Amino acid sequence: MKLFRKLREQFIVKLAYINYFKYAIGEIVLVVIGILIALQINNWNEIRKQEIVIQNYYVKISNEIDSLLKLLENNTGYTEYMTKELKYCIDYMESKRIDSNAVYLEKLKLTTDCASQTFFYPVINEFLSQGYLTKVNDKKISKYFENLSYYQQQINVNDEDRTNYCVMQLQPFIQKNINYSDIMLDSGVNPHFDLPDVSTKNGPKTDFQKMQNSIELWNLIYRKIEIERDALVINKSLISTLKKIKKQIEILKIKDDKE
Template identity: 30%
Template structure:
């Protein structure tokens, strides 16, 4: 094909048809440019098609991941509510100064000495975001949902850090010095412990400001965590809904 075009140009030059040669040369350049642009367009279309297929695959797996973590968040929310209830009841007993309720108080204090952090696992979603696929999303609502999802996880991580510090620096040291933990541990932990050791007399704690504040601070952090579970569940469900809508468009 190249030899054919070259022969035409040579014939035009030999016949001194410079104008026709120039027009033909420009036309040939134009055809070459069109061919290059067409090839680039096809290549770009193919690349976008492959990228869309990869993103679609991620979306389907992210939905599955979200379904699992919504169930996990709802289960953790119930556990959190149980701890809130225990701490509230313990504070009410301390406030009542009712010695007849000391055995109940022992069963409740284990909730204060327990640190259950919020745990989520999103390896596929993290991989999607780390590969900067967020920049490929044209749907502003979906993009906003991904960003809010990331913010919720970041806040949850910060809250977990606060709860860990609260337990490590305040709660555990107090129990270690003042309360026989094996007596007050929650049932699912007590089965791993050995009964015995010095008995704890809880009556003096009716007037113990430190224990009162420990229970109060613990209750506060549990209430905040409960609210974060609500936000997390809402964020997970909203992101799932947006992704499903996006998949239906494709």
């Protein structure tokens, strides 16, 4: 009987250990599952917050693109006008006329327009720098933003070409051959400021006969046309890219709203 009692006690103790071990394993599993569920819920919340931020960026980017398109289209129109007017100067020189044609001089002034057309994208740059584009699972919009970055670089190159043209080529030629008052872009009194009027044209006269036969001036005008034609290609490509981004943003907004 003592033997049977001892065996029974050992069995009960052993059974208790097994049950306790099972209970402990079960409790650990429940804790792990609870932690995973909590992490998943937190992850869902973070994703949702991120989606709301991205949606807000979509609205601001769309508005920024509208402003940029207006500016780009105005610049493009002016550049097309400038290119056409400079072609008149080429035709005038080709005619071998030697009179100081007032229309020719007005159009020749455009060679001195060296203003850069660098554009700024504060909202878009912030969106990209914060890494939100990597959170958008859309290959099209990623490609469009890549193109946008490329055309921005091309604008910078075009601006640099324009600046170098003015500083290194045009200004030295004007100083040697042209009375600058003949081709000043804006020589009159500024209506908003009390500035002196420097519109009087005195001093040495421009030798128009010499200019008509100047291959240097001919090349300068053609170089200016070349720079502006490059700007037209870049601007029109940029306009197309911005419109694609705006359209794709609208598609993504509708898609996110449905989800």
